[in-house]
Amino acid sequence: MVRALLGELSRHPWEPLADAAQTIALAARFGADRPMQAEDALAEEAIGRAITLMKQAGADDETPLPFAGLARLHALLRADPRFAPLERAVQIRSFGNRAVAIEQAATRTPLWAVDAALGRLLTASGAWARALPCPGAVTAQTLQPQLWPGERAMLAARSLQRSVTRLAELVAQARRRAVLMREQLGHLRSSARAPQVWILLAGFAPLGLDQITWAFGISRRGTYAIGDALVAARMARRETVKGKALLVVEEPGRDGQPASLDQATALPHAALAEFDAAMGEIDRLLAGSSGHP
Template sequence: MEPCDPWSPEDTLDARDLARAQARSAHALGRLDGRLASLPALEERLFCADLVRRTLLGALTQAGYLDAPQRFDAWFAGLARGPERVPEAPSSPLAIVRALLAEMARHPWEPLALTAQTLQRCARFVGDAMTLSPEEQAREVYATSRALDRARALVEALPMDADGPLPFAALAALCTAATHDPAFAPMEAGVRTFDTGETWVALAGLRPITPLWALDVAVSAHLARRKSLARALPMPGLFTTERLLMAHAADRQRLQLALALNVVATAHLAALDTAHARAALLTQRLAGLRRNSRAGAAWILLAGFAPLGLDQLMDAIGVSRRGTYALSAALTEAGLAERQSGQGKVQLVATERAKAKETPGPVFSGALGTAVEEFDDAMADLDRLLARPGNQGATGR
C-alpha cells in the first residue's frame, strides 16, 4: 500500500500525461490544417455537407435531445416530428437548428455557407407537437441568437499571445469565462415535489442545460484567427458541463480539453477521408453524364447530409418536377441512390454499393445516357422558351 502524502491534493496530475495529450491533439490539428489547406472542390462540398449534419446533431445532443440522431432524417424530410422535448432543454430543437443554419449560412468559408443556404431552402422540419405562440417563438429565437452572440463575445475576448498557434491556454481561458457567464454557467439542479395523497415527497431534479453548443461553433473563429486551422470549423462536442465544472482542478481540465480536441479533430479527419472516397466514387460513377448534370450536386447532399424527397430536390438544386425523375433515374442506374416510398412521399437515399477502384468504368448504358442527355436538352430549351418576355401571358402568371 502506498504511503499517504497529506500535502498532495487528490487532483494531482502527472505533467507527462498532460504533455502527451496535448502533443497528440496538436498533431491531429496539424494534420487537419494541412488537409484543409489543399482540399479539392468536390471534396470540399462533400465534407461541408457532412460537417453541417454533424454540427446540428452535436448541438441537439448537447442540448438534451438524445434521440436526435435516430429522428433527424425523417424530421428533415417532413415525414415525422423532431426529437422529444425535455424540460431541461434551453430551446426547442427547431430553434437550435434554424439558428445554426443561419449562422453557418454567413460563414466566411464559401462552400460551407452555400451548403447551409441550400439546406435552408429544402428543409421540411416538422414543428413540435405543441404549437408555440408567436411570443414563445420570439423568445426562443432571442435565446438562441443571444447564446451565439454571447459565445462570440467570449471568444473575441480571448488572448492571442499564449502558446502561439496552439489553442490549449485559450480553451482553458474560454472554459473559465463560460463558467462565470450567466448564459453558460452550470446551474444547480432544482427540487421537484410531489403529493402522494399522504405526504409530500421531494426529489432532486436534473440540472438545467445551458447552450454550450454555441461555444463549439464560436470557438472556430479563434482557431482560424490564431492559425491553428486553415478554416474556421465548428468543433462539435468540445465543451461540456463536466469540463466547465472542473475549474477547481485546472490541470485536469486542460487534460480533458486536450483529449476532447483530439477526438473532434480526428472526427474531422475521418470525415475528410470519407469525402475523398466519395469524391472518387462520384467522379467515376457519373462519368457518363453531361458536365452540367445536377446529379452530382444532388448526391452530395444525399450522401453527406440526409435523404431528400423529390420536392426537396427541386428547391435544393433548382430542377423541375420532371427533372427530378431524370435525376433519380440517373443516380439509380449508377448505383448511387435508391428510391424509397413512405407516407405518400418518394425519397432518394444515397447508396455506396461499389467502391471506385472496383468499378472499371461508367455503368451507364448507351440508351440511358442518350435519353438523359436528350431530356436535359429538351428541358433547357423549354426553360429558355418560358423565360422569354413575350411568353409570360401564356404561362398564366
C-alpha cells in the same frame, strides 16, 4: 437551434460551408414550417454571445497550439450565466401525508453555440485555416467548478481531440466520396445537377422530389432525370415512406463491384439527353436576356 445554426453557417466566410447550409435550409424548409418564436431569439442570442466570448479568448499566442486560448475560453464560460453549468434542482412534492424530495437533472446550457463558434478561436491562434464548427468539443463536464486546472485542461484537450478526429474522419470520407462521384458521374455535363443532389443525399438525408426542387431550383421533370441517373449509377435508390417517394443515398462499389460508366450512361440515356437539352435551352435563354434588366 437548427434555425440559428443554419442562419449562422449561411453567413460563414468559407463559401462551401455557407452554400451547403443555404441548400440544406432550402431542402428542409426550416424557415417555412412555423413563424419565429421566443426560442428562436434565444438560440440566436446564444450564438452571438458565444462569438463574443471567442473574440475575448482569442488573444494572440506565441504558438499555434490553442490550449492557452481554450483555458481563457473555459474561464469565460464558467463566469457567464448563459453557459455556466447549473446545479441540479430539487423539488418537494407531497404524496399523501409525506413530503418527498425529487432531484431533477440540471437544465442544459446552449454549449452547442460554443461548438459552432469554436473554430474562430482555433483560427485566431493559427491552429486552423478554416473556422469550422467543432461538435462536442466543449462539454459541461469541463466547466465544473470543482475541477483542478490540470484536470480541466486534460478534459478539454480530450474533448477537442474527439471532435477534431471526427472532423478528420468526415474529411477523409468526403474525399473518398468525391473520387467515387467523379468515377460514376464524371461523364455528365458540367451543369448537371445529379452530382450536387448526391452530395446532399450523402451528407444530409434522403430527399423527396419537392425538396430537390426547392433546393436546386429545377422542375419536377428534371428531378426524375436526376433520379434515373443516380439509380442507374447505383449511387441512390428510390424508397416510398408513408406514401412519399424518396431518393436514398447508396455508396457505390460497397459490394466490391462498382457500376461501370457504361451502365451509368446506358439506362438513363434518353432522360439525360432530355434533361441536358432542357438545361441548354435555359442557358440560351439566360444568355439572351443578360443584357436586359
